[in-house]
Amino acid sequence: MRLAPSWGWISLSALGSALLLAVTNQVSVDLAQVPLLWALVLAMYLLSFMAVFSKRSLYNRKLLGTLLYLLTPFAAWMLLEASSVPIGILVPGWCLWLFVATTCFHGELERRKPDTNKLTAYYLAISAGGALGGTAIAIAAPLLFDDNIELPVLLVAVPLLFHITGRSAMNRSSRTRMLARTLPPALSTLICAVTVIIHFEDLSRKCHSSARNYYGTLHLCTGRINGMKARLMLHGNTTHGAQVLEPDFRMEPTTYYTASTGAGLALRLNYRRREDKPIHVGVVGLGVGTVAAYGRTGDVFEFYEIDPAVIESARKDFTFLAGSAAECRVHLGDGRLVLEHQLRAGSKADLDVLVIDAFSSDSIPVHLLTREAFSVYMQRLAPAGVLAFHVSNRYMEIERVVSRLADDAGLPSLYLDNEPDPFGLDSLWVLVTKDESFIESMPDYVVVRRPGPGTVSMCSLWTDDYSNVLEIIDFFPKGEERRQ
Structure with a gap:
């Protein structure tokens, strides 16, 4: 016919x-x-x-x-x-x-x-x-x-x-x-x-299950970590968190958030933790809530997540939030916008650690990597607070953008390219802080970049009006993927 x-x-x-x-x-x-x-x-x-x-x-x-x-x-x-x-x-x-x-x-x-x-x-x-x-x-x-x-x-x-x-x-x-x-x-x-x-x-x-909405597709998968059965969250083809299902290891930080990673060091060695005092932590990008595993009694962990499906899965399929000793608050919305709203409402210099890890699949939300966004982060940080960027990416050298932002603000940046431990994955982090004692406590694999001429590889300063993704793309990477 x-x-x-x-x-x-x-x-x-x-x-x-x-x-x-x-x-x-x-x-x-x-x-x-x-x-x-x-x-x-x-x-x-x-x-x-x-x-x-x-x-x-x-x-x-x-x-x-x-x-x-x-x-x-x-x-x-x-x-x-x-x-x-x-x-x-x-x-x-x-x-x-x-x-x-x-x-x-x-x-x-x-x-x-x-x-x-x-x-x-x-x-x-x-x-x-x-x-x-x-x-x-x-x-x-x-x-x-x-x-x-x-x-x-x-x-x-x-x-x-x-x-x-x-x-x-x-x-x-x-x-x-x-x-x-x-x-x-x-x-x-x-x-x-x-x-x-x-x-x-x-x-x-x-x-074994999938959920799809405007922000992409989430997969709930099973796998193994350190020989033990684990549940994983995938966004697109990228792992966004995992939890070991063995009862004795359920609250063990995994994937990109183990003790030797940027997040682990910032949460364990920040100035208030060194004084054994409660900490106030902000995390842009919930994932499965792994960061909450570092919480202690008296701590407050605030998560900012734009995807309601991620929040639902983190609460229903994983127990990091429910099992944390800290008070965990989850805010639905764009992380930068919610942080700005809280800033206008009077929440200033109140965060001891701020983790930026909102990069769905391997794409990057550029508005989280601009001078204006960086200014918001620094206003929310306590004077000796630590700003931690998770910059693992298969295709882009996001660490160059973050280092350029830190250089523009006159701050040192700490570059961490650590090998995975038994519970983790290879990951890249950039930490920014004014706390010299924190910098001095870093292990040998942390590279400190001080602001000044020649310290940052050629990369434009990203603003809300200008960004150039092409200059940070590694079109033919020679090493292994940094995010799995």
Whole structure:
């Protein structure tokens, strides 16, 4: 049965916009949610329109179809190995695949362009299709699915759908030629299907529940830490906390928050803890609440978390908050905004330790790394307080931004690249403090950077008006990933 022309126009246009949003979501999760990346992906989408609807169309079905059948399995591989593929391959790879895929469907859309008397309906159908595809990815998919399955589904479907758009030409072909034309898309679809199945099979084997909302996808998984069964929280493909399930080790700090990490040192060796006095701690980014394991009677730990699903999981699936001896308060909202609100309400110089660890998956919320945000943090810190930034990231050298902020404020920064202990993961931290006695108490693996000329590698000072993610991206990292 052949679709009416208007439905064909709508379908082809919807596929293009669905691909645009699905790839944008993927790139944003792996990097930063900044307009620069959205514009780059959007440019590929718009260029595909220009290529096929220009006065002299560049659309060549045979050439682009071949590229599509070759590149789609490559895109499926990038999805499967996202945590280990260099960003210098990921971003160009996704952009190239998006350009080829959208050019294929937009080329078929242009090939079906009607006579002048039907152009109004044609362009209206293109607009409706674009809106439909965008709605399916941005609104319907998060409501219907607990995981990001739209991009994997599109990867499997794209070669087959493009092949179907040329069925009229196949009907006029001999059986041999029809088989020759069917084999490449069939192989491409098969490879993508197998890759996607492996991806979800691996995920389902480790994870037993998922939750999805505007802020991303959370997976609750099981694993082992130091040989003992543990429960883990994953955001995207990044571990955001874990708890050992053995009763004697439930309150043992794990992953990025063990005793030798920046958070562990700040919480154990800050000036009030050295005097055996209660401490007041702020933590931007709840995770599973691991930091609460350091709480003692009389302490107050305030957590700032923007994602309600994270708060629900930390309270329901993990016991760090409930089992802590400290008073734990959880604030729902953007960490910086809540800190500013508390500052205006009179909470000033009241935090002995402030931990900044709000980097979902491996993307970074830039507004937490600006001069203005740094000023808010320092106003909330006690004079001898410690500001701890968790800067582990697969692709970006966030420590350079933090060191530049500290240098601008005339403060030393302490760089910690510690090896994991039996309960932890390799992690990177930058600590900022005015407390010289705290700095002197640091172990040998802590590198102290004093403010002054030549102490900070080339990096711009980020403000609310200016930031440059490109200058801190390590496009082809040589070492192991810093965040797992």
